[in-house]
Amino acid sequence: xxxxxxxxxxxxxxxxxxxxxALSKQEFEHSWxxxxxxxxxxxxxxxxxxxxxxxxxxxxxVTADKKAGAAYARNVGVDNSTHNxxxxxxxxxxxxxxxxxxxxxxxxxxxxxxxxxxxxxxxKNNESFxxxxxxxxxxxxxxxxxxxxxxxxxxxxxGIKKSIHYSIGGFDENFKFLQDTDYCWRxxxxxxxxxxxxxxVIHTRFRESKTxxxxxxxxxxxxxxxxxxxxxxxxMPEYSLKKSxxxxxxRIKNCRKLIFSDLRANCLWHVAALLGCLKxxxxxxxxxxx
Numbered sequence: 149x150x151x152x153x154x155x156x157x158x159x160x161x162x163x164x165x166x167x168x169x170a171l172s173k174q175e176f177e178h179s180w181x182x183x184x185x186x187x188x189x190x191x192x193x194x195x196x197x198x199x200x201x202x203x204x205x206x207x208x209x210v211t212a213d214k215k216a217g218a219a220y221a222r223n224v225g226v227d228n229s230t231h232n233x234x235x236x237x238x239x240x241x242x243x244x245x246x247x248x249x250x251x252x253x254x255x256x257x258x259x260x261x262x263x264x265x266x267x268x269x270x271x272k273n274n275e276s277f278x279x280x281x282x283x284x285x286x287x288x289x290x291x292x293x294x295x296x297x298x299x300x301x302x303x304x305x306x307g308i309k310k311s312i313h314y315s316i317g318g319f320d321e322n323f324k325f326l327q328d329t330d331y332c333w334r335x336x337x338x339x340x341x342x343x344x345x346x347x348x349v350i351h352t353r354f355r356e357s358k359t360x361x362x363x364x365x366x367x368x369x370x371x372x373x374x375x376x377x378x379x380x381x382x383x384m385p386e387y388s389l390k391k392s393x394x395x396x397x398x399r400i401k402n403c404r405k406l407i408f409s410d411l412r413a414n415c416l417w418h419v420a421a422l423l424g425c426l427k428x429x430x431x432x433x434x435x436x437x438x
Contacts, residue, residue, distance in 0.1 A: 238304030303328030369424025
């Protein structure tokens with residue numbers, strides 16, 4: 149079995165070294181390649197990667213400079229891959245021991261897979277305020293925030309058979325954010341189950357500042373509305389107007405917590421989500437506050 153591991157990169161000189169070091173220590177008895185996708189890097193990312201080149205039997209750096217974005221970069225990575233099975237990971241995370249072997253073994257039974265997160269090891273001195281995600285993929289696949297729908301996984305944790313990737317047209321490059329959720333759903337709508345690989349772990353890193361987490365929360369909320377709009381005609385249950393009005397009231401009411409220092413961080417996450425909901429609702433002409 150051959151596997152292509154793809155890492156989209158944009159100015160990740162400070163973190164990619166740890167990821168490459170972890171990947172270089174993977175023990176895998178089959179053929180595999182590592183594809184680094186340079187998506188308009190302006191720092192020393194490529195130089196850092198080149199410093200690790202002698203640690204891999206098959207490392208390729210490919211350029212994706214026509215547009216910015218993880219969706220486009222991942223698609224370019226797949227186009228430059230030589231194996232039938234694809235694994236995606238991110239440059240600011242770190243794969244765990246035996247990650248490659250355990251994911252490859254899962255491919256023997258499943259064509260679409262996602263690994264487990266560890267949120268502790270890379271974030272000991274960085275207490276994130278956005279844990280309303282309820283741990284992400286620490287115990288299983290993620291659930292949609294608005295209504296009950298198909299499960300999904302982060303783009304930097306999934307693996308897929310290449311032919312399936314092409315059958316759905318790859319990642320939707322119109323999604324600047326949450327393109328991984330859209331991708332997971334389109335695959336599953338072809339009746340291909342997303343399987344959680346509990347013995348394959350990726351150590352996931354939080355955003356390095358509260359400002360970036362605030363922006364992330366706002367962007368995710370906005371694009372959740374876009375997802376809701378796109379998939380409302382594909383079996384997604386309707387989110388009631390009554391529920392949106394109630395959630396709007398609750399989120400505004402919770403803004404009072406900003407005056408309490410011990411609650412301020414988590415409250416800011418919810419304020420950002422509210423702003424994203426309102427922006428997405430205006431843009432897509434559907435009122436949803438969750």
